[in-house]
Amino acid sequence: MSKVLVIAEHDGSNLNGSTARAVSCASDLGLDAVDVVVLAADGSAVAEQAAKITGVSTVLLVQNAANENAVAAFLAPQIEALAVDYSHVLAPSTTFGKDLIPRVAAHLGRPQISDIMRVESATVFDRPVYAGNAVVTVEAPEGLVIGTVRTASYKAASNDGSASVETRSVDVALPSHTRFVGLESGGGGDRPDLQAAVKVVSGGRGVGSEENFKVIYSLADKLGAGVGASRAAVDAGFIPNDHQVGQTGKIIAPDLYMAFGISGAIQHLAGIKDAGTIVAVNKDADAPIFEVADYGLVADLFEVIEELEKAL
Amino acid sequence: MKILVGVKRVVDFNVRIQVKPDGSGVATDGVKMSMNPFDEIAVEEALRIKEAGNAEEVIVATIGPKACQEQLRTALAMGADRAIHVLTDEEIQPLTGARILKALADKESPKIVMLGKQAIDDDNNQTAQMLGALSHWPQATFASKVKIDGDTATVTREVDAGLETLSVDLPAVISADLRLNEPRYVKLPDIMKAKRKPLEVIEIADLGVEVAPAVKVLKTVAPAKREAGIKVESVTELVTALKEKGLI
Numbered sequence A: 001m002s003k004v005l006v007i008a009e010h011d012g013s014n015l016n017g018s019t020a021r022a023v024s025c026a027s028d029l030g031l032d033a034v035d036v037v038v039l040a041a042d043g044s045a046v047a048e049q050a051a052k053i054t055g056v057s058t059v060l061l062v063q064n065a066a067n068e069n070a071v072a073a074f075l076a077p078q079i080e081a082l083a084v085d086y087s088h089v090l091a092p093s094t095t096f097g098k099d100l101i102p103r104v105a106a107h108l109g110r111p112q113i114s115d116i117m118r119v120e121s122a123t124v125f126d127r128p129v130y131a132g133n134a135v136v137t138v139e140a141p142e143g144l145v146i147g148t149v150r151t152a153s154y155k156a157a158s159n160d161g162s163a164s165v166e167t168r169s170v171d172v173a174l175p176s177h178t179r180f181v182g183l184e185s186g187g188g189g190d191r192p193d194l195q196a197a198v199k200v201v202s203g204g205r206g207v208g209s210e211e212n213f214k215v216i217y218s219l220a221d222k223l224g225a226g227v228g229a230s231r232a233a234v235d236a237g238f239i240p241n242d243h244q245v246g247q248t249g250k251i252i253a254p255d256l257y258m259a260f261g262i263s264g265a266i267q268h269l270a271g272i273k274d275a276g277t278i279v280a281v282n283k284d285a286d287a288p289i290f291e292v293a294d295y296g297l298v299a300d301l302f303e304v305i306e307e308l309e310k311a312l
Numbered sequence B: 001m002k003i004l005v006g007v008k009r010v011v012d013f014n015v016r017i018q019v020k021p022d023g024s025g026v027a028t029d030g031v032k033m034s035m036n037p038f039d040e041i042a043v044e045e046a047l048r049i050k051e052a053g054n055a056e057e058v059i060v061a062t063i064g065p066k067a068c069q070e071q072l073r074t075a076l077a078m079g080a081d082r083a084i085h086v087l088t089d090e091e092i093q094p095l096t097g098a099r100i101l102k103a104l105a106d107k108e109s110p111k112i113v114m115l116g117k118q119a120i121d122d123d124n125n126q127t128a129q130m131l132g133a134l135s136h137w138p139q140a141t142f143a144s145k146v147k148i149d150g151d152t153a154t155v156t157r158e159v160d161a162g163l164e165t166l167s168v169d170l171p172a173v174i175s176a177d178l179r180l181n182e183p184r185y186v187k188l189p190d191i192m193k194a195k196r197k198p199l200e201v202i203e204i205a206d207l208g209v210e211v212a213p214a215v216k217v218l219k220t221v222a223p224a225k226r227e228a229g230i231k232v233e234s235v236t237e238l239v240t241a242l243k244e245k246g247l248i
């Protein structure tokens, strides 16, 4: 029997939306079963959410005080122990999955397929390289397949499943060389999570300052949108790092992406290739962002936002 | 204490790459090559740790063909003390690369191996974590701040939820994210000096590393192009268009 194990991403109480996207990819493999594992300190609430994802057969719940925070050095040995029952192991290609999965793969002596964007067969996958400027079709060697899923390429599986939840105890020695100190969140407030948001309003260096970014937040709130940014805006301290969109930030696929004062460097565009509709506002008519924008407006971003706020 | 830094030669980040029409890969002939930007940051951080008195020697290493020595010389010009070139004309995938770096680490016993979080050509984001696993060392990936205190490092990491801090015992693997530092500019006299710094060439076969099972690249294609859009003349026109699509 060939089965796939999907590693759930969560914060202890809520399942992250990237998990249901990874399940969509897992379902495309066409195997006998899709299982999800929740590694947590106290994870029954998260396991219940995972059990509702359509297409999931069994949710494995592994509880251990060491799983309070997602530390790769602790999670990896537990996943390695569970992997013996599976032909495939997948996790979302978020910073959680990117940090964790190579550690599992290396220990098991397996190569890893990063950022799966399409399943061609149970061993053949498409993945982006060069910031998405080329797509390679790769074949995994015989044996356990380990990979991460480019979540922007998949819609979340729906939510009408009823998988069983099985508690598992995994008896492996965990290292003592790593200590979790803390997590400081960027403080997006009540705004939608960037990776799940249907609409995203994004600002670049052209916004000019942290103070000016208020107009971006205000427009986002009016639209019920998440807030994104270019690397230049983050580097300049206009906005915290967890808002960065692009090759080395978040890869997103909202229905609507509005870029204000962003030039459109390839590294930024890598993060928005899957957006439904892209709107770009830039005062430079030659800015490369206009090459990908569905609607481009050559104008001052502050004037445009003021008018937009009135029109909405 | 020694720091070992991985340096990879990649297509320069400013190059608009072209996919070969026959699907065999990306055209690299005559294309500008540079040090992976994340590795430049890793070299810079290692130098700063040394300059702060927390390390004695910075060793840079690359795995690849002869031409990679150009990037090693750049790292030496930045201030690294010596370089190791693991010579191969074969394609090296991350797991084998990590095994090679482990063999170097076993030889040199560094307290920190500093790598880039991802190479901007293949974007795998694997090597550092794999090296951590193989060495049974802690890993602190996507670092935006590193503080060394005796035998521990406190590392701030850029994660999707914000900034996470881990404390790890040394030896450890750290991978550099973009905001860790701004690499220094190399000055001409340093380039001259770098030519005289030691650069050891090791044949891959002499390291006794087993090549890992490999992922086979079947074809390379250009990504689906977005349809060209239109320019609107006014906010009113924009709002009308977005309303028609049901987006606002």
Ligand SMILES: Cc1cc2nc3c(=O)[nH]c(=O)nc-3n(C[C@H](O)[C@H](O)[C@H](O)COP(=O)(O)OP(=O)(O)OC[C@H]3O[C@@H](n4cnc5c(N)ncnc54)[C@H](O)[C@@H]3O)c2cc1C
Pocket (backbone or CB within 6 Å): A203, A204, A205, A206, A207, A229, A230, A231, A232, A233, A244, A245, A246, A247, A248, A249, A250, A260, A261, A262, A263, A264, A265, A266, A267, A268, A271, A281, A282, A283, A284, A287, A299, A300, A301, A302, B013, B037, B038, B120
């Ligand atoms: C290895 C690597 C990885 C990278 N990863 C990322 C990444 O993940 N994400 C990312 O975004 N970048 C990334 N970058 C950086 C990228 O190359 C660009 O430097 C960055 O995206 C530029 O940001 P920007 O468009 O905000 O700034 P700029 O390029 O400076 O553009 C600002 C724009 O604002 C416009 N403007 C100014 N004022 C106004 C106004 N009043 N009204 C309207 N328009 C105005 C200007 O015309 C200009 O086009 C990476 C770079 C490297 C080397």
Ligand SMILES: Cc1cc2nc3c(=O)[nH]c(=O)nc-3n(C[C@H](O)[C@H](O)[C@H](O)COP(=O)(O)OP(=O)(O)OC[C@H]3O[C@@H](n4cnc5c(N)ncnc54)[C@H](O)[C@@H]3O)c2cc1C
Pocket (backbone or CB within 6 Å): A129, A136, B005, B006, B007, B008, B009, B025, B036, B038, B039, B061, B062, B063, B064, B090, B091, B092, B093, B094, B097, B114, B115, B116, B117, B118, B119, B120, B121, B122, B123, B124, B125, B126, B127, B128, B217
């Ligand atoms: C012609 C050709 C085609 C290829 N096509 C593909 C392909 O389509 N898909 C694919 O996955 N691989 C391909 N490879 C292999 C590829 O070049 C990479 O070497 C390998 O996949 C490592 O991935 P990465 O650099 O993205 O690793 P990452 O894990 O992203 O690299 C992270 C860090 O590890 C260190 N590091 C990585 N490699 C080296 C090195 N050689 N020397 C020193 N430090 C290093 C650096 O510090 C780097 O910043 C190809 C190679 C060749 C020669």
